[in-house]
Amino acid sequence: xxxxxVKKKPVGKMLLMGVISAxxxxxxxxxxxxxxxxxxxGGVYAILPIITAFIFSYVHGSFTGDFWTVMGIEAAKKKKExx
Numbered sequence: 349x350x351x352x353x354v355k356k357k358p359v360g361k362m363l364l365m366g367v368i369s370a371x372x373x374x375x376x377x378x379x380x381x382x383x384x385x386x387x388x389x390g391g392v393y394a395i396l397p398i399i400t401a402f403i404f405s406y407v408h409g410s411f412t413g414d415f416w417t418v419m420g421i422e423a424a425k426k427k428k429e430x431x
Contacts, residue, residue: 362414369407376400 376383383400386393416422 357418358414359418362411362418365407365411365414369404369411372404372407 383396387396
């Protein structure tokens with residue numbers, strides 16, 4: 349019997365990143381007053397929105413990529429040019 353090259357779908361990672369993503373959004377909405385007060389202080393705190401955006405982008409992007417992989421949708425592969 350030959351083994352085919354079947355990739356294991358990242359269901360666990362997808363679920364974990366989905367939960368983390370949802371938790372980040374809930375935390376952001378529930379604690380927005382505290383977050384805004386820190387950002388409003390200026391100085392070093394001014395970088396907080398940028399850091400927050402990177403964290404949200406990474407977590408949500410990871411979840412979305414794994415979601416499409418689990419659904420069986422992959423990016424098209426470039427075809428090699430034949431000369």
